Amino acid sequence: MAGIIVAFKSYSYRDGIVGSPWVGLENFRFFFESGKAWLVTKNTVMYNFIFMIVNNVLELTFAIVLFELAGKYFKRFLQSVIFLPYFISWVVAGAIAYNLFNFEFGAVNTLLESIGLSPVNFYNTPGLWPYILVYFSAWKTVGYGTVVYLASIAGIDTEMYEAAKIDGASLMQRIIHITVPSVMPTMIILLLLKVSQIARGDFGMFYQLIGSNGLLYDKTDVIDTFSFRALLDLQEFGMAAAVGLYQSVLCFAIIMMTNVTVKKVRNESALF
Amino acid sequence: MKNVRGLMAIGLAATMAVMAGCSSNSSNASNEPASPGASADSTASATASATAAPSAEHKPDTSKAVALKMYLIGDPPKDLGLVYDEINKKMKSDINATIEPIFLSWGDYLQKYPLLFATGEDFDLVFSADWVKYGAQADKGAYLELTQEMLETYMPKTVQEMPKDAWDQVKVKNKIYMVPASTKEFSHTVVGVRGDLREKYNIPPLKTMDDFEKYLDAIAKNEPGLVPFDEGVNGYALFDQLVYTKLTPKFIISNSLVTVDLKDPSGKLVDIAQTPEYLAFAQKMVDWNKKGYWSKNAMVNKTLIKDAFLAGKSASMASNITNMSQAVTTANQTHPEWKVEMFDLYNGAPTYVNPYVGGGMSINANSKNPERALMALELLRNDEEYFNLTTYGIAGKHYELTDDNRIRELGGAESGFKIDSASPWGWRTPAMVKPLVDEPAEVAAIRATWEKTAVTNPLLNFVFxxxxxxxxxxxxxxxxxxYMLPITFGDVSDPAEAIKTLNAKFKEAGLDKVKAEAQKQIDEFLKNNQ
Known part of the structure; x- marks a missing residue:
């Protein structure tokens, strides 16, 4: 609540949250008059939407493959490898990316040169970054989601599989007609949780991978990085709160719309 | 079922009430600070007027023991505890107080600094400077206002020692919130190069930027293992060297290139982005980037140029003179065969002394013991023993004083308390600072030259x-x-076009309005400061 109030005030330490003077919509001006408001909002929502779809599909696929795989130890090993990047911080991931994509000594460019291709200046080519970002997002988070889906698949009654086998269902048929429908409720809950955060960019990821590289901003700037840069020097609490409020309102609107849609399609899976 | 629901509702309501309580509490807390500060003011002035002769005979009451907390910016050295134990032994007997330094690390001080005041934390002394937004923080009520009576009562030596214009420079809306360090500092850059390589390629000692270019060119052509100048994201030195030497600017509007030329007494704003000098700079940077003087990805490079140089990865470095003095000293200790040299490329171009607002100490508006904090600061600034301890460490363990009053560092790279490592720049005074034994000989000479070429202009004190x-x-x-950083690193294909875009975007962002506001304030300022 305090955040919502501060968004409409010129905050000073002396006067506190209640005592600071009201300034109306003044704190919102910088964001909407920057000419970038639409661009960064679009980037934020689009990136999160793509991350959500790609990551969920990968997570479900990996979970099913892992579940069907034979060999207990190989399965455990694979699961750990996929899960590992989840524990790596974005700071380290940013350093890894720099060593991969550096123009002079990066691993990717060294490889390209060794097979006779000309090197690519990644940090100068905005068009490549949506793919790189989607890749890194998947690399880091898919392991976690896979475990959630695995748990959900493990909860499916094994008698159903046995019955299907006896009736002559192939592996693919069993996956499509038993596994996928059984994990649908889990999937919808996960998606709804992601949708509720759709207007909030993953600051750590965008900040560490892109940093101060202005050449890429048109393709990679999200609300969080944009306002962070704009306000770092000013240190205006009110303006930061204003951006936060804008994101909250946006998230609220989107989650309400999604919930209504879910209710129509599949009433029992709706959040409320 | 009904009952359970009712319970839940009550539970929720209770939670909300607690939360609401929290927020109103915190606002009360942040409402309060004004009063203790104000009362301290009034008691100070009351006692001052009561005794009629404030400075000399007045002995403040120190009967109650006080533990002071002090926030500094930097990373604490290993032997910090040892050194401050020593300080506290003395301070206990002098003013019946102890002082505990707490550090905000270089990595996140910009985010944490304003939070110190927003959370209403209880501490007494805090480092302040224009680069931690001293003016804006003071405006928001972060610091205690220091009245003339307070200063004369608790810091008589400081009042004597401080140059008159220093107090004027730290005023925010005519009130003093900072006791500035009183040393003369320059932020102009110097370059450091490998003497062995310079001689190998027959390049005479560097005098101008063109000489430096020759050196970089020789490295780029002949030393494939070395980056000539490993520019990184925080780099500003080349802009400084190429543009400052021509314009003597003081930046007025941060993050733009709008400045005043300190050689011009009229105080007319100059937007460097629209000058031919800037175009020449941009073209040169594109040229240097193409020739491979630094990485194509300099904009993502976070390694400091000094560190790349000391690690043997690059062949030159540049930074302000204090930084370079330390870097050259370190390089000559670890790699004497490099024969590292330092050159001033200003070559007689006008310079200026940094305004005193570049570093000092302030009192937290929330402080419960502002009097004792000021007395402690007085000791740190003007008592040689305190100053040496905080700046150089423990005599005989971390440093020794030579016969000609220079400082010799002990313990080398392993020393637990290197010079200035405990961030004492808030209380530097010229009478206390001593030269180092192995400081490069050029440092003193360059400083002396710059003091001679320094211009004065009342606008140095102007705060927007x-x-x-x-x-x-x-x-x-x-x-x-x-749009500006890519130009700084030469990472654009057509500099003229890039500058055109930059200026168009600045205009869109409302730079003209800010310029008009700044010009208005400057004219006003000059009218009052003739």
Whole structure:
């Protein structure tokens, strides 16, 4: 609540949250008059939407493959490898990316040169970054989601599989007609949780991978990085709160719309 | 079922009430600070007027023991505890107080610094400077106002020692919130190069930027293992060297290139982005980037150029003279065969002394013991023993004083308390600072030259009040990051076109409005300071 109030005030330490003077919509001006408001909002929502779809599909696929795989130890090993990047911080991931994509000594460019291709200046080519970002997002988070889906698949009654086998269902048929429908409720809950955060960019990821590289901003700037840069020097609490409020309102609107849609399609899976 | 629901509702309501209580509490807490500060003011002035002769005979009451907390910016050295134990033994007997330094690390001080005041934390002394937004923080009520009576009562030596214009320079809306360090500092850059390589390629000692270019060129052509100048994201030295030497600018609007030329007494704003000098600079940077003087990805490079140089990865470095003095000293200790040299490329071009607002100490508006904090600061600034301890460490363990009153560092790279490592720059005074034994000989000479070429201009003290243009400044910051940095690193294909875009975007962000506001304030300022 305090955040919502501060968004409409010129905050000073002396006067506190209640005592600071009201300034109306003044704190919102910088964001909407920057000419970038639409661009960064679009980037934020689009990136999160793509991350959500790609990551969920990968997570479900990996979970099913892992579940069907034979060999207990190989399965455990694979699961750990996929899960590992989840524990790596974005700071380290940013350093890894720099060593991969550096123009002079990066691993990717060294490889390209060794097979006779000309090197690519990644940090100068905005068009490549949506793919790189989607890749890194998947690399880091898919392991976690896979475990959630695995748990959900493990909860499916094994008698159903046995019955299907006896009736002559192939592996693919069993996956499509038993596994996928059984994990649908889990999937919808996960998606709804992601949708509720759709207007909030993953600051750590965008900040560490892109940093101060202005050449890429048109393709990679999200609300969080944009306002962070704009306000770092000013240190205006009110303006930061204003951006936060804008994101909250946006998230609220989107989650309400999604919930209504879910209710129509599949009433029992709706959040409320 | 009904009952359970009712319970839940009550539970929820209770939670909300607690939360609401929290927020109103915190606002009360942040409402309060004004009163203790104000009462301290009034008691100070009351006692001062009561005794009639404030400075000399007045002995403040120190009967109650006090533990002071002091926030500094930097990373604490290993032997910090040892050194401050020593200080506290003395301080206990002198003013019946102890002092505990707490550090905000270089990595996140910008985010944490304003939070110190926003959370209403209880501490007494805090480092302040224009680069931690001293003016804006003071405006928001972060610091205690220091009245003339307070200063004369608790810091008589400081009042004597401080240059008159220093007090004027730290005033925010005519009130003093900072006791500035009183040493003369320059932020102009010097370059450091490998003497062995310079001689190998027959390049005479560097005098100008063109000589430096010859050196970089020789390295780029002949030393494939070395980056000639490993520019990184925080780099500003080349801009300084190429543009400052021509214009003597003082930046007025942060994150843009709007400045005043300190050689021009009229105080007319100059937008460097629209000058031919800037175009020449941009073209040179593109040229140097193409020739491979630094990485194509300099904009993502976070390694400091000094560190790349000391690690043997690059062949030159540049930074302000204090930084370079330390780097050259270190290089000559670890790699004497490099014969590292330092050159001033200003070559007689006008310089200026940094305004005193570049570093000092302030009292937290929330402080419960502002009197004792000021007395402690007085000791740190003007008592040689305190000053030596905080700056150089423990005599015989971390440093020794030579017969000609120079400092010799002990313990080498392993020393637990290197010079200046405990961030004592808030209380530097010229009478206390001593030269180092193995400081490069050039340092003193360069400083002396710069003091001679320094211009004076009342506008050095001008502080832009940004209250009316905050929204525009936020937009300008983003334009800088997106359109100006690529020019600085030569990462654009057509410099003239890039500058045109930059200026168009600045205009869109409302730079003209900010300029008009700044010009208005400057004219006003000059009228009052003739």
């Amino acid at each position: 009040d940004t209250t009316n243009v905050k929204n525009e400044l936020a937009a300008i910051k983003n334009v800088r990051d997106q």
